[in-house]
Amino acid sequence: MSTTAASAPPAPDYVSNAPGYATHEVLNQAGALVGYNAFAGDIAFVESAKVFGADWADGLLRRTGAAVGSEKVQYLARQANRHLPELKTHDRFGNRVDLVEFHPAYHELMGLVFASEAHCFAWTHQGRPGAHVARAALSYLWNQGENGVCCPMGMTFASIPALRHDPALLDEWSPHILKAAYDDRPIYAKEKRGATVGMAMTEKQGGSDLRATTTTARPATTRRGSGAHYLLTGHKWFFSVPMSDIFLTLAQTDKGLSCFVATGWLPDGSRNRLKIQRLKDKCGNKSNASSEVEFHDLYATMLGEEGRGIRTIIEMAHVTRLDFAVGSSGLMRQALSQAIHHTSNRRAFQRSLVDLPIMRNVVADLAVESEAFLWLSMRLAAALDHEHTDRAEGLLSRICTPVAKYWACKRAPQFVVEALECHGGNGFIADHLMERLYREAPLNGIWEGTGNVICLDVLRSMQREPETVDAFLTEVRLARGADARLDAFTDNLERRLRNLNEFEPVARRVIEMMAFALQGSLLVRYSVPAMADAFCATRLDGDWGRAFGTLPNGLDTQAIVDRARIRPV
Ligand SMILES: Cc1cc2nc3c(=O)[nH]c(=O)nc-3n(C[C@H](O)[C@H](O)[C@H](O)COP(=O)(O)OP(=O)(O)OC[C@H]3O[C@@H](n4cnc5c(N)ncnc54)[C@H](O)[C@@H]3O)c2cc1C
Structure with missing residues (x-):
């Protein structure tokens, strides 16, 4: 008798020697998103x-x-x-x-x-x-x-x-x-x-x-x-x-x-x-x-x-806060890439998941959110490039870096949960990347200033240096005239920003609006019309639900998803 036969339990008679399983073939699993270029393909x-x-x-x-x-x-x-x-x-x-x-x-x-x-x-x-x-x-x-x-x-x-x-x-x-x-x-x-x-x-x-x-x-x-x-x-x-x-x-x-x-x-x-x-x-x-x-x-x-230790170390915090806005945006981009990959490579009811109308809406809504954070991140990094040579850029960096940190960190956990759900059960399993992103998503909101602390910081900047409000509005209004929804939203926001009394209890709401206004302006100026239109209709004009996947009818969701798809290079 061989040692193998002695130590191993007898093989059940339904096990064949064929590769894989005797009971079924592994079908319709999306596989891993690997071997792509996260820069050139985006x-x-x-x-x-x-x-x-x-x-x-x-x-x-x-x-x-x-x-x-x-x-x-x-x-x-x-x-x-x-x-x-x-x-x-x-x-x-x-x-x-x-x-x-x-x-x-x-x-x-x-x-x-x-x-x-x-x-x-x-x-x-x-x-x-x-x-x-x-x-x-x-x-x-x-x-x-x-x-x-x-x-x-x-x-x-x-x-x-x-x-x-x-x-x-x-x-x-x-x-x-x-x-x-x-x-x-x-x-x-x-x-x-x-x-x-x-x-x-x-x-x-x-x-x-x-x-x-x-x-x-x-x-x-x-x-x-x-x-x-x-x-x-x-x-x-x-x-x-x-x-x-x-x-x-x-x-x-x-x-x-x-x-x-x-x-x-x-x-x-x-x-x-x-x-x-x-x-x-x-x-x-x-x-x-x-x-x-x-x-x-x-x-x-x-x-x-x-x-004056806080003043010294806060110089570090200003830069790390930008990094956490950028980091949470990167995290959302990865969750989106995974969701697009999975829903494009898994089929249900004879179609790819992403081609099912409700799923297309979910993925498109996530894509709009992700691209809005990409432009916000890169714009604020550019402000840092010029903060010492251009006063307006310095003011913009000062006020909008915490705005971006606050909003990106608030959105990342919700975003990741929705992207995880696109994967069905696979997304919840510990060896899938989505599980790690899910556990990671809340962290950037805690260190380098929790949500409330960041909002208070924005309020202080606006009170101490009212020119920061002007710098912010000037930047947003570079898109003036391009989209009536953005203009109306910005006018409404300006009324609130010009009256900072009683601001603290509602600071989160106003800072959220500031993030939306700047993201809308950037998308209108730099992205494709389908993306800007979806952002303005939902985030600025309010034709939107409370979860992702609630874009209204009439938007070009196919173009939005295609733009967000990682290209082979
Ligand atoms: C994984 C991890 C790693 C970390 N690494 C480091 C590190 O390397 N170095 C380091 O120094 N710290 C680090 N931290 C700590 C982190 O910076 C703190 O947890 C954070 O600053 C919050 O402080 P706290 O935990 O004492 O909470 P608290 O300050 O007690 O805050 C608790 C809650 O009260 C709210 N709050 C506080 N003040 C106000 C206010 N004035 N008005 C309204 N609400 C308010 C906050 O928003 C928060 O929701 C790390 C934290 C984590 C989770």
Whole structure:
């Protein structure tokens, strides 16, 4: 008797030796969307990059688009989210090490993202019009690939504006931050091929209200102020990427809340004085480690004016907020690509799902939403390109970046749920990409300012600088005369914006209207008539239901879906 026969249960007699199953053939499954180019195959994306001056980065965007659409990146993304980071507080000899161990897939993804310059492109090409647009396009792409690695990518990118508060610190660290390389070794940042940057602000007693910070800082020498060394003691309740080579943090001195820059490891090779208490067990964003830490005389350097820490670190937040608007837009684009792929390749009642009238309405409605966010993202990235040379662009960036962050983050979860439902049961199964997008979708709405906090921020900007309202209306009215529904909507919105009394309780509603007005204006100016018409009829003129898939009759849904379909290149 063979060993195989002895250990294996007897085969049921209905099992044949034919490939597949004896009971049935596998039919009518859509298969995976792989081997496509997430940039070059996306017609509206290519157009928007060109309109806002990033066509000179076309080669990089095409290469990154091919990587994001590759089977390899999707495989790495699945692996990195299945084999989760593990905290290793001690080595086998009992020494405290405070390391996080990742699956190799995570490191490989990080390598790809940092090699694509998604963390630095706008700074390494600073001053060249379109640099921020190209960088935002890279972020839009990687947010379609794997979201966990987008956290360190975005924070590393956003660190540069905060470091500008101290030119010496900027000179010291930017050469390391701007390298197009990732190095996973736990050593001092200056000895590495490239550096990642994190941000540790949130404490247990309050994240939105950072003034409640209890961590304290005392001078390590007689010198004080920006550039001086301090020792920090306290805790942080959320610290993502605790393996960051460099991180920004907040602590109280006797002059108030101040910003500090610290390294994960010290020049002598030892871990800086922080203890990782545990890793968060999160709803999504699983490949990325988020930790709770304690600082025990953490060695850090003050960055920016003492007592003005929020003002310093908010420079970082302004840029990360754009990144989260762009990121949620990218996430929606991926959900849409999956929904179009599935509904085009699965049949029911003798037709492709997407050709069934109600399904066509759902997919078209999602396509309108997605393209509206694409143009909004790219327009605001363009505003960042010109914010220092054109006052109107600076004002637009200031007021509309939080508007876009708020609205993209609010829409992403609903959008993903609808796209998931397009897949039927397959979309709800853990090895499908849709399941990961579903768990990821709410996150961007939480960090870097929750919905309410963002709305209050927009309100403050408008009250403090009324010219921001003018800059916003001027931008929207560039489309004046092209669509009566957009004009009427904007006039109504202007009446509300000119009277900011009693605004706070209704801030969400007005900010939603601001997003719609700007998206409508951009679609009217830059997209095809079918897309702009659908947006104006529904979002602006109110001929729409409360769920996706409620476009009115008479719109060219076929043209809308065809435009959103990823083209082979
Ligand atoms: C996965 C993950 C990773 C994270 N990583 C980091 C990190 O790396 N570094 C870091 O510093 N933080 C990080 N955070 C923390 C995040 O930034 C905070 O959770 C966020 O800022 C909200 O703070 P909070 O949790 O204390 O909620 P709270 O501030 O208590 O807010 C709770 C609710 O109250 C509302 N609220 C607060 N203030 C007001 C107000 N004035 N008016 C009306 N409503 C209000 C908020 O909108 C929210 O809905 C992370 C969070 C998550 C989920």
